[in-house]
Amino acid sequence: MSNSQENSVKINPEKVPLDTDQGILESEERKWGIPLKEVYKHGLAFYKDKDGKAVHLSYEDRLKLVAYTQQASHGPLDVNSASPLGVLDVIGRDRRAAWQALGQMSHVQAMAGFIHTLDRLCPLFKPTIEAIQKDLEEKKNQEIKQMEEKMADIELQNRITAEEEKQLTIKQTEEQQVQRIKDALNAQTYDQFLNYAQQQYPGNFDQQAILIRQLQDQHYQQYIQQLAVDQRLANTNLQTTQDYENATEKEIQKDCNLNETEIVGDTIYDNSNSK
Incomplete structure (x- = not known):
């Protein structure tokens, strides 16, 4: 019975362009505007929140998405170390079969497969990511603006400090010049003023x-x-x-x-x- 059930569920992994993980990461970031890991994180949250509400998927599509999450989190299925399933655990067998069908797919490919599948099946997903990307971009621009304002304030404070130091140096120089003049004058007149004061x-x-x-x-x-x-x-x-x-x-x-x-x-x- 289990064999017939496993054979009845056919899982066709979502094809992901590019062969290398680095190529996939770069391609996905260009497509979505944010790193693949961020898209995947938001995709998981979107799927958990919308499944059965705004999004209604078939049984096979759910198996496929779950398989991608297992592959992304744990890597390829190790049948020998996997815990045994109950005789009546049909869903468990189907999920394991879907996971096993992904073979040696890397976690990067699994994340990309999950995103591609969700994007194909859920029209609301792409606008959601675009809104998130726009919000992140606005926050980034705001941070840049705040940093620029902070740097401008620091530069202004540095100019003020430099000007204050310059004025202090000028004042000290003037005071030193005044003191030198006074010392020279006092040296010339001290004896004369002393005699007058003694009188x-x-x-x-x-x-x-x-x-x-x-x-x-x-x-x-x-x-x-x-x-x-x-x-x-x-x-x-x-x-x-x-x-x-x-x-x-x-x-x-x-x-x-x-x-x-x-x-x-x-x-x-x-x-x-x-x-």
Whole structure:
């Protein structure tokens, strides 16, 4: 009875293009837009959710799909190590026969066979995968956008940090220049200010030190103000010189133009007299 039952169930494995597993993986990913393993995972979920509801398959098609899942998960059927079946377990025998019919098919080929069979039998499967692929693509684009925004924020923060460091360096350099100027001025005037402070506060070293610092600060401010005045004068003199040079150049050009006019006039006059 079991032999007749096994012979009555004919399983024709779904033909999968390409011979190598790598070729199948690349082909399926091009077709679906996502890796074969992801398509297979979603295909299993789709089949379990829709079978008997939105999808109604024949007994033979169910056997075929189950056989592919067994082959993908466990590899080729090992009859010797398989657990014995009950005498009345007709479905078990049919499933085992369908699995055995797949022979030495690899797990990649089995996954592809499951997907191809499901796609052929269930018109809703392909739109479902397309929706999943579109959702994954949107999520990927969103992640890329978030990463780009994050990188832009990092770049902006780096620019701000670099600018702050630059300004700090400039400030430190200016402070060092100011300190060098003060040190030079103080070295020149210290004895003079010390004598003056000793005259103002004899024996009071604290007051002398305070007065010396005040005099040094005033001297520095006067020095800076004088530098500003000298700079303005230098700029004024430079502008005056440039204006003078420009005016002189214009006068020279004017004289040249007048001389050319007189020469041309004389030439015309001489030509008319010769006629």
